[in-house]
Amino acid sequence: MTIDEINQQLAALANCGDPQFAQAAQYVAQATAAAQAGQMSPQELTETLQDMQRQMQIIQDMGQLQLKETLNTVINGLILIAAAAT
Amino acid sequence: MKKLLSAVFVLALNGCVAYDAYMLTSFDSNEYQLMAQIRIDARHFATACANPVMGKPNAVAMANETELFVAYSEYLPHNSDAVNAARALNEIAQGLKDRYNSGGAVSPLFCRLKFNGIEHSADLIQQTLGNRPR
Numbered sequence: 607m608t609i610d611e612i613n614q615q616l617a618a619l620a621n622c623g624d625p626q627f628a629q630a631a632q633y634v635a636q637a638t639a640a641a642q643a644g645q646m647s648p649q650e651l652t653e654t655l656q657d658m659q660r661q662m663q664i665i666q667d668m669g670q671l672q673l674k675e676t677l678n679t680v681i682n683g684l685i686l687i688a689a690a691a692t
Numbered sequence: 693m694k695k696l697l698s699a700v701f702v703l704a705l706n707g708c709v710a711y712d713a714y715m716l717t718s719f720d721s722n723e724y725q726l727m728a729q730i731r732i733d734a735r736h737f738a739t740a741c742a743n744p745v746m747g748k749p750n751a752v753a754m755a756n757e758t759e760l761f762v763a764y765s766e767y768l769p770h771n772s773d774a775v776n777a778a779r780a781l782n783e784i785a786q787g788l789k790d791r792y793n794s795g796g797a798v799s800p801l802f803c804r805l806k807f808n809g810i811e812h813s814a815d816l817i818q819q820t821l822g823n824r825p826r
Binding site: 640646653657658660663667671674675678682 | 777780806813817
């Protein structure tokens with residue numbers, strides 16, 4: 607993958623409409639630009655990008671948990687309705 | 693009643709997911725408070741990154757806080773999503789501490805990005821933990 611292709615994908619991500627991913631894309635672009643300007647070492651940039659992957663994992667885990675919380679609410683609601691119907 | 697039976701049937705189609713959701717860990721005020729503390733400290737520590745005296749102690753403090761959150765959460769039953777997120781958050785914090793401990797220079801920008809990332813993730817985790825069933 608070339609730098610141009612990476613930049614195109616970053617731009618697509620920044621305009622995908624999802625605020626979480628748009629913010630992530632902006633974060634990656636800023637970090638890369640800062641490293642190119644000498645404000646961060648290449649090792650620090652690598653770690654920063656690895657942190658992005660860790661943050662994506664957190665977003666995914668919290669999405670799963672949010673779904674379970676919603677399902678929990680639904681199940682408890684159904685139990686209450688079923689109990690009232692008997 | 694038909695609608696109710698249909699809903700129960702749909703849930704029964706994927707019993708494991710329904711079981712996980714039904715058995716979900718309830719709201720835990722200690723877990724919630726730990727995450728609030730991490731979020732606020734990350735915000736404050738980010739402002740001190742340009743101070744060479746404060747960078748390392750703040751990084752150590754944050755690594756300890758996120759490690760405490762992992763240790764607190766990991767044996768709560770039916771809590772795997774929160775534990776996975778806690779471990780990822782701890783990895784982010786440990787990375788900053790390790791860099792300070794390695795003796796090399798740590799740029800203020802790197803330090804700030806670390807704490808900003810921790811604050812952002814902690815905010816998301818706290819919001820989700822706050823929605824746990826009471």
